[in-house]
Amino acid sequence: MRRLALPLLASLAALAAPTLAQAGLLPPLPSLDETGSLDDGDTGANWYLRGTGGVSLPASPSLRPYAVPGVTTTGEDLHAGWAVGGAIGYQWGWLRSDISLDYLGRRNFSERFAGVCGTGCNGTLKGEFSAVPMLANFYYDIGTWKGITPYLGAGLGVAHLQWDDLKCSGPCSAASGEGHWRFAWQVGAGVSYAVSEKVSLDADYRLLDLGKAGAGSMSGGNVAASTIWDNELRISLRYKLN
Numbered sequence: 001m002r003r004l005a006l007p008l009l010a011s012l013a014a015l016a017a018p019t020l021a022q023a024g025l026l027p028p029l030p031s032l033d034e035t036g037s038l039d040d041g042d043t044g045a046n047w048y049l050r051g052t053g054g055v056s057l058p059a060s061p062s063l064r065p066y067a068v069p070g071v072t073t074t075g076e077d078l079h080a081g082w083a084v085g086g087a088i089g090y091q092w093g094w095l096r097s098d099i100s101l102d103y104l105g106r107r108n109f110s111e112r113f114a115g116v117c118g119t120g121c122n123g124t125l126k127g128e129f130s131a132v133p134m135l136a137n138f139y140y141d142i143g144t145w146k147g148i149t150p151y152l153g154a155g156l157g158v159a160h161l162q163w164d165d166l167k168c169s170g171p172c173s174a175a176s177g178e179g180h181w182r183f184a185w186q187v188g189a190g191v192s193y194a195v196s197e198k199v200s201l202d203a204d205y206r207l208l209d210l211g212k213a214g215a216g217s218m219s220g221g222n223v224a225a226s227t228i229w230d231n232e233l234r235i236s237l238r239y240k241l242n
Helices: 002-022
Strands: 045-056 063-065 072-078 081-092 095-115 118-141 148-163 167-169 179-194 199-209 213-217 222-225 229-240
Touching: 045 095, 081 229, 118 179, 148 199
Parallel strands: none
Antiparallel strands: 045 081, 045 229, 063 222, 072 095, 081 095, 095 118, 118 148, 118 167, 148 179, 179 199, 199 229, 213 222
């Protein structure tokens, strides 16, 4: 008897709750359609296109002119640059994936160095480089609140770095520029805003590792670059195709 009574009482309470709420005896039931609540984002599956533009922040990679024995770097400057790109991807629920192709415009680089022979070995290398990274990216949408979706991202791929001719003031000759393909990867985070059902606006930060690459060759040896990190602030538009 007791086993039958408990389910019966639960059913009666469920039926009586709306009536009591209408009579003012109980507080109103919460709305499941409240716009300020956190949900799981877009649960549909869609192909999309993404166009991106951004800036590359100043950084400090290092070059080493092998033609000068025993040199040490005393300072280097990689100036700010710009970047554009595009991608095609697919979204299913809270997960997105796309293939991206970007172009990082030419950036001015300079490095000051000193050698073991004293002030006579001091000099400066100057040049420019550009890069074309191609990456497979994955993004995790954390949740959506009033159309705003924070997300995390990561990607793997390759990048082609192209150095222009390097100029040298000091005990070294000019170096002819070189281009190389290298392994590349990125991690980042951002927020997305749903402008409409098909269009979203993204703002994100990306840390891009462009790998190690030779910058050029001199008559006495090569000029090698350490790992080049690219810190980017980007704005993107995503358009759903279906």
